[in-house]
Amino acid sequence: MPTRKVPRRNLVLTTLAIALAALPAAAFAPPGQAAAPAASDPPSTSAAAAPVSFVNLPSLPLPADHAAHKITVTYRNDSSGDRTVAPQILVESPDNGPFLDPVDIRLELLAADGHWHTVALGSQTGxxxxxxxxxxxxxxxxxxxTEHYRLTVTKAGQGTIEPRVALYA
Known part of the structure; x- marks a missing residue:
């Protein structure tokens, strides 16, 4: 029986989209602000809607040192209308492992206040x-x-940094 290899990043996106679609809209509201929808309210799916495509930016090898490395994600909306987007950083482990763990890497985002804030990383299939x-x-x-990230490898490993931007309908 022939088999087809599904790239891990597609598997992550599909699994994440399925999981998010199953959550109620209240799961995306800040604590204390989640209210039950009125019977006349239509179901809200905009928060959980899956991206329609991605813009892949140039990938980089995962650095082997323990220094902080800056990553800039830039995307220009050249369309005539507004567009919902979401920047994303993927760190791919080698296909045959060893797989990276979220504690192996520290990723920070430069916030509007000028401070670096740690970004939580999810993990699935390497x-x-x-x-x-x-x-x-x-x-x-x-x-x-334009989003500025700072990535520090805390435990040496091999991999690839793949920045991208999710585009929504």
Whole structure:
């Protein structure tokens, strides 16, 4: 029986999309602000909607040192309308392992206040990834999204850093 290899990043996205679609919209509201929808309210699926495509940015080898390395994610919305996007960092382990663990890497995001904030990493099938839902934002027509990350390898391993931008309908 012929088999087909599914790239791990597609498996992560599919599994994440299925899991998010199963969650109620209240799961995405801050604590204390989640309210039960009124009977007349239509079901909300915008928070859990899966991306329609990705813009893959140039990948980088995972550094072997323990120094902080800057990664910049840039995407320009050249369309005539606003677009919902979400930057994402994937760190792919080698196909045959050993697989990286979230504690092997520290990823930080430069916030608007000028401070670096740690970003939690998910892990599935050898891929570390930043969650999409908290990163979603509306990018206005002809505006550019630029996000600055800082990645530090805390435990040496092999892998590839794959920045990308998720595009929503």
């Amino acid at each position: 891929t570390l990834y930043t969650p999409l839902i908290p990163a979603k934002l509306v990018l206005h027509s002809h505006h550019t999204l």
